[in-house]
Amino acid sequence: MGKKYILLRLSILLLMFVDTSPVSAQERPTSSQFEDASTLIWLGTYGIVRLGDKLFWDAQTHYRRGSYNGVPWVGRMTQIYNRHGLTYQFTKDFRATIGGVLRLNFTPDPSGLTETDYKYITLEPRIWHEYLFKQQFGRVQVFHRLRMEHRWNRGNEINSEYIYRDRWRYKIFANIPLNKPRFEPGTWFFTPDVEIIMQSGGPVIDAPLEDLRIQPIIGYVASPQMKYTMSMMYTLGQRRFDGAVYRQRWIFRFNVYFNIDFRSSDSKMPIMQMLD
Amino acid sequence: MRIIIWGFCVLLFSASVVHAQSRETYQGPFTLNKDTITGEANYRYFLENKDTIFDGSFEFQRVRLNTLKNGNTEVNSFEIFGKFEENKKSGTWVYFNKRLVPSTNVRVSEYDVSYPARGRSFFIQSRFKNGAPSGDWTFLKKRIEAGAPSDTLRFGRLAFLNEKLNKAVFLKSADTIVEGRFTNNLLDGDWTFNAHDSCGTRELKTFDKGRLQRHRVTLCEEEITFTYPWLAELDTALLIDTLEYSQLVTDIIALSLKSQLSGKGDDMKFVDYSIATNLFVQSELKDFWYDGKIDVWNAVGQPKVKPTYGQMVVNQFPFEEGERAVYEELIAAIDSFELTLKLLKDNPYLEIGKYAYSRIAILSAVLSEYKKHTDAYKYIRQLLKNDALLYIPRKELLRHLIFDVTFPDFIAYEFKETQRTESYDFVQVQSSSLNNIEGFRALTASINKEINNLSMELDVLLEVVRKELALTEFEEDMVIKKDSINKLFAGAFEDFNDYHRDVAEEVKGFTERQFKTYINLDVEQKREVVDDYIACFRHAIRLYEELSDLPRKLSRLDDVYTRTVWNAFLMVDMDERVKERVYEPVVNILYPYLINELKKDINCEIIKLHSDLITEVYSNMLDLRDVDTRDLERLLRRERNPYVILENVLNPSLRR
Numbered sequence: 016m017g018k019k020y021i022l023l024r025l026s027i028l029l030l031m032f033v034d035t036s037p038v039s040a041q042e043r044p045t046s047s048q049f050e051d052a053s054t055l056i057w058l059g060t061y062g063i064v065r066l067g068d069k070l071f072w073d074a075q076t077h078y079r080r081g082s083y084n085g086v087p088w089v090g091r092m093t094q095i096y097n098r099h100g101l102t103y104q105f106t107k108d109f110r111a112t113i114g115g116v117l118r119l120n121f122t123p124d125p126s127g128l129t130e131t132d133y134k135y136i137t138l139e140p141r142i143w144h145e146y147l148f149k150q151q152f153g154r155v156q157v158f159h160r161l162r163m164e165h166r167w168n169r170g171n172e173i174n175s176e177y178i179y180r181d182r183w184r185y186k187i188f189a190n191i192p193l194n195k196p197r198f199e200p201g202t203w204f205f206t207p208d209v210e211i212i213m214q215s216g217g218p219v220i221d222a223p224l225e226d227l228r229i230q231p232i233i234g235y236v237a238s239p240q241m242k243y244t245m246s247m248m249y250t251l252g253q254r255r256f257d258g259a260v261y262r263q264r265w266i267f268r269f270n271v272y273f274n275i276d277f278r279s280s281d282s283k284m285p286i287m288q289m290l291d
Numbered sequence: 292m293r294i295i296i297w298g299f300c301v302l303l304f305s306a307s308v309v310h311a312q313s314r315e316t317y318q319g320p321f322t323l324n325k326d327t328i329t330g331e332a333n334y335r336y337f338l339e340n341k342d343t344i345f346d347g348s349f350e351f352q353r354v355r356l357n358t359l360k361n362g363n364t365e366v367n368s369f370e371i372f373g374k375f376e377e378n379k380k381s382g383t384w385v386y387f388n389k390r391l392v393p394s395t396n397v398r399v400s401e402y403d404v405s406y407p408a409r410g411r412s413f414f415i416q417s418r419f420k421n422g423a424p425s426g427d428w429t430f431l432k433k434r435i436e437a438g439a440p441s442d443t444l445r446f447g448r449l450a451f452l453n454e455k456l457n458k459a460v461f462l463k464s465a466d467t468i469v470e471g472r473f474t475n476n477l478l479d480g481d482w483t484f485n486a487h488d489s490c491g492t493r494e495l496k497t498f499d500k501g502r503l504q505r506h507r508v509t510l511c512e513e514e515i516t517f518t519y520p521w522l523a524e525l526d527t528a529l530l531i532d533t534l535e536y537s538q539l540v541t542d543i544i545a546l547s548l549k550s551q552l553s554g555k556g557d558d559m560k561f562v563d564y565s566i567a568t569n570l571f572v573q574s575e576l577k578d579f580w581y582d583g584k585i586d587v588w589n590a591v592g593q594p595k596v597k598p599t600y601g602q603m604v605v606n607q608f609p610f611e612e613g614e615r616a617v618y619e620e621l622i623a624a625i626d627s628f629e630l631t632l633k634l635l636k637d638n639p640y641l642e643i644g645k646y647a648y649s650r651i652a653i654l655s656a657v658l659s660e661y662k663k664h665t666d667a668y669k670y671i672r673q674l675l676k677n678d679a680l681l682y683i684p685r686k687e688l689l690r691h692l693i694f695d696v697t698f699p700d701f702i703a704y705e706f707k708e709t710q711r712t713e714s715y716d717f718v719q720v721q722s723s724s725l726n727n728i729e730g731f732r733a734l735t736a737s738i739n740k741e742i743n744n745l746s747m748e749l750d751v752l753l754e755v756v757r758k759e760l761a762l763t764e765f766e767e768d769m770v771i772k773k774d775s776i777n778k779l780f781a782g783a784f785e786d787f788n789d790y791h792r793d794v795a796e797e798v799k800g801f802t803e804r805q806f807k808t809y810i811n812l813d814v815e816q817k818r819e820v821v822d823d824y825i826a827c828f829r830h831a832i833r834l835y836e837e838l839s840d841l842p843r844k845l846s847r848l849d850d851v852y853t854r855t856v857w858n859a860f861l862m863v864d865m866d867e868r869v870k871e872r873v874y875e876p877v878v879n880i881l882y883p884y885l886i887n888e889l890k891k892d893i894n895c896e897i898i899k900l901h902s903d904l905i906t907e908v909y910s911n912m913l914d915l916r917d918v919d920t921r922d923l924e925r926l927l928r929r930e931r932n933p934y935v936i937l938e939n940v941l942n943p944s945l946r947r
Contacts, residue, residue: 061860063859063860065857065859071859102859104859107862108862110862147862149862156861156862156863190861197863198858198861198863198865199865199866200865200866200867200868236858236861236865238867239856239857239858239865239866239867240856240858240867242858242860242861272860274856274857274858274859274860276856
């Protein structure tokens with residue numbers, strides 16, 4: 016009941032936003048505008064620290080750079096991103112996480128090339144919670160992730176005010192082992208990954224689709240505690256001030272995932288056995 | 292006067308009251324003295340200083356059901372009853388023991404149902420006076436058939452007067468009747484033994500107050516009368532003993548008899564009969580006192596009743612100086628060569644060896660000649676050890692008993708399926724050697740020495756036979772093992788695996804070379820090394836077994852050194868190698884090394900050592916999984932040298 020119910024609620028919610036998004040008849044543009052794609056690099060660490068039989072601490076960090084002043088990918092520092100949460104593994108196929116995010120947004124013009132004055136860093140706090148479901152089809156794992164974020168942010172412009180928005184994220188991805196029948200150390204895998212991020216809130220007028228992210232990922236399981244992934248992600252999303260304008264990005268991503276279990280050896284029993 | 296009469300009455304009345312109050316009747320469980328016979332007793336008693344003093348009637352009965360070997364149930368009824376006077380048996384006492392097996396035929400008489408039984412009954416009736424035997428005693432053993440006595444098995448009657456056996460005694464069994472008399476415990480007058488047989492076998496011994504005067508034995512109309520002056524006449528110069536009528540008396544009479552006979556052939560039947568009649572009388576007399584192991588008249592009450600069987604009076608003939616030593620030396624010589632001959636007889640290689648070596652055949656034939664006299668020697672030894680010898684004039688007796696020792700000039704023996712004859716110098720027998728015990732002792736010592744010399748020579752020869760036979764067996768074993776190794780490493784069995792395959796050619800080649808080397812040795816060398824070669828082949832077979840088990844061991848190590856870990860990102864359990872720095876060098880370097888070294892330089896020591904190490908390393912690895920191996924892991928980090936790996940893995944000091 017749980018999974019289906021939550022998916023149903025989310026679908027209705029998403030439709031509601033789509034249907035009720037305000038459209039200005041007077042200023043309605045004749046066609047969408049697609050900005051040139053910018054290029055970025057996101058380097059991330061994803062840590063899960065086991066605290067108990069079913070309780071984990073989820074710790075994620077990103078180091079993000081982007082194109083600037085003719086330098087693609089790494090021209091300027093864009094964001095440092097900290098996401099933390101407590102995860103509870105209800106079953107071997109379902110877990111939920113709740114926590115906070117503190118993102119540091121760096122000035123879009125670090126060299127002062129434009130006339131606008133920017134704060135060098137602004138803080139963006141969020142509260143988030145997510146629900147992750149796994150389905151197994153033979154050797155292929157399919158995951159559905161629902162993530163809700165409640166965030167407060169502002170532009171780096173000097174006089175910018177904090178605004179509050181909600182993000183509604185649904186992600187579907189699969190893990191397909193390539194060189195082994197199942198996941199074990201030494202496994203290369205492919206992950207098709209698609210995520211849609213909707214947003215709502217007072218400041219969101221005609222741009223509910225914040226981002227559509229598509230990324231094919233290649234990963235490698237180095238050990239039960241460690242895996243690496245690399246991908247080139249394409250994103251497409253509406254600009255908040257003008258829903259007709261779409262932002263495009265190519266983001267090269269490299270992530271390190273690690274599990275840590277600080278408990279005594281005797282307690283390191285596979286969770287599956289605990290759940291069974 | 293009236294006062295006196297009244298006073299006397301009061302006193303009498305008081306005494307009877309006191310007496311009546313002190314005597315009690317006990318009825319209940321009771322265990323007979325020193326026995327485990329527990330039953331029900333009913334007796335009168337009084338207490339004196341807290342001790343039970345039997346006084347009055349005593350009855351004891353026990354009925355027990357025993358299951359016999361054939362499954363039948365036997366009813367054992369055990370009764371003893373009589374009367375005590377202040378703890379001392381008095382008057383008639385009866386002992387009754389019945390062992391009856393009920394039949395399946397049921398008898399019904401009015402309202403009673405019974406099962407007629409068969410079995411045996413033993414009845415003794417005795418009389419006592421003041422706790423001592425007195426008056427007539429009888430015993431009766433009967434066979435019971437169909438619920439009634441069928442025939443008398445044994446019967447005895449005797450009498451005591453003044454606490455001693457006196458008057459006539461009558462003893463009877465199914466085939467013998469004995470009549471005699473005692474006077475103050477001493478055998479006295481004529482004692483006749485009549486057998487119920489067709490040829491009128493009988494014996495008469497005439498005693499005079501314990502001294503045997505005459506002895507006549509009639510066996511099937513062959514009658515011999517013996518006189519034993521040393522028994523009949525009282526010699527005041529000698530010590531005189533009064534002996535219980537027991538085994539010693541039987542032996543004295545038997546030896547006396549033997550001294551009158553040639554000691555051989557038909558004469559011995561008189562001795563045997565005399566011994567038999569004596570034993571019969573002793574056995575019958577015992578029946579007045581014992582039922583098997585049950586000391587009947589000491590089962591209850593005090594004082595102890597001493598069984599008595601009559602007595603005989605004899606002279607002692609003390610040993611002269613050195614006489615005993617001669618006997619003992621003679622006995623020692625007989626014991627010695629008898630043991631030597633027995634050991635040779637028990638040696639399994641003698642029978643085989645005499646067909647292979649003519650010398651063994653000759654020695655065996657010689658020893659057989661000596662062996663012919665062993666029975667006669669045994670008889671002499673038994674006689675010399677007999678305590679009865681003290682009561683017999685020995686010179687005459689032994690002169691009679693020394694047998695003719697003769698040896699042939701030639702011996703006949705069989706060798707290579709032909710009968711052969713060969714002259715042989717046996718121990719010289721002088722006529723003087725057979726005239727007296729000293730000469731006989733010297734002769735026997737010579738025979739003993741000769742037999743020992745022959746035995747030593749035979750031992751050497753038989754050892755050769757043993758080794759030859761053993762060698763043959765060993766070689767058969769070696770061939771079997773060689774074939775087995777070839778078959779194993781040729782992949783004839785299902786458990787043949789890659790490890791076997793890896794070393795198969797080397798092991799087979801090595802085995803073949805070893806076998807050829809052995810074959811080219813001479814016999815003496817073969818005897819010395821055959822055990823080593825067989826051990827080497829055994830190690831090779833064990834190597835096969837170790838290699839058969841190696842995949843299981845490695846799989847087990849893989850399991851033991853694998854931990855299952857939950858991967859939170861993939862949400863799967865994932866196996867993880869633990870103590871990789873221990874596991875990897877052992878599995879990937881050390882074990883392959885142990886196999887490869889076999890191929891490089893195969894020899895017996897390597898085969899054994901590496902077979903042992905396969906298991907020893909495995910066992911250590913299992914232990915290492917559960918202990919702190921930080922030190923070991925540090926040492927094995929990036930270690931590629933198998934010697935170092937082996938040394939450290941087996942080093943217990945590297946475990947915390």
